[in-house]
Amino acid sequence: MDQFNPRMLVIAREARCFGQAELAKRLGISQGALSKIEGGVSKPTAEVLDNFCKELDFPTGFFQQSGGVHGTGTEAFHQMYRRRQALPAKDFRRVEAQVNIVRMHLEKMLSAVDWHPGIEIPKWNIEDFGGSAERTATALRASWNMPAGPVGNVTQLIEDAGGIIIMFDFGTKLVDATSFRYPGLPPLFFVNKGLTGDRMRFTLAHELAHMVLHSDIPVQTMETEADQFAAEFLMPARDISQSLNRFELRRAALLKPFWKVSMGSLLFRAKTLEKITDNQSRHLWIKMSAAGWRTREPEELDIQIEQPRFHQQLVDLHLKTMGYSPAEFAQMLFSNANDATTYHGHGEQPYQALRLVSKGFSIVQ
Ligand SMILES: [Zn+2]
Known part of the structure; x- marks a missing residue:
């Protein structure tokens, strides 16, 4: 029980959309007792931990994971949700918990690979571009050697620059996407699965702006800046005018x-x-x-x-190349099989040559 991580309990509860009082009731303990466990004041007994696993449908290992949790309440983190204002608080916490869970899954999957993007998503200061988001977009296009005119594939550009795009079911239409940098991980972009192709592209360009300009300190003007950046990135004034x-x-x-x-x-x-x-x-x-x-x-x-490719390739690396069964895969993620399938799908996609070399395995074909 020494390893019990109370923050994982909070994430598990919020991912299942339970309030504290509601979960306490289902567990047959007082809200105070649950609150103390979540706050790290007291430790759960073996029986209570067992009930957490059953009620929340997570394996024991989930609650014993170390590592940080990021969210609006923590530092070392900056996360933005497109259209988050309209989202009810309870849904927001659920989404944030689920995003955290998938981020932890990716950390585990990425430990099997060395990831060397040929270019990178830079962190820039808008003041170096005269305070202009458009000029930042122009500069990024130039530094990525992009030809004039339309962007053929925004997803591929971001992945080539080392970003990971996850097509995600936010369970709501109110969130288009969220993106963030987390220590030790490539920039992550979670995109609502339900977006149309044009909206997905604009959303990714918008999130890209956040990764370039707003990774450290959120600023009040960042949504406007991200839209201005996206417009210039996808439709350069010079080319479209x-x-x-x-x-x-x-x-x-x-x-x-x-x-x-x-x-x-x-x-x-x-x-x-x-x-x-x-x-x-x-x-x-x-x-x-x-x-x-x-x-x-x-x-x-x-x-x-x-179609993002990298996420699927990470999954394929485990399920095909390394021969994990779906059950073992879920176990490795500290997840139940159902969640593993929901978050990571198991669809077939053709391999593409990628700058991805796994430790001891090569999936570059
Ligand atoms: Zn935004």
């Missing part, structure tokens, strides 16, 4: 498949680059609403959803 002349919705529909951004993003861009007046912009948004396109743009213009 001319095609936004005489902008109207038909033009947006034509440009969408080429730039792989939403018609809405193009409309914003046209406005930012002063191709349309305030009045024209308002008028176009009204037309977008009337057509129902603010909620869902026409399906025939859908942008293909980008």
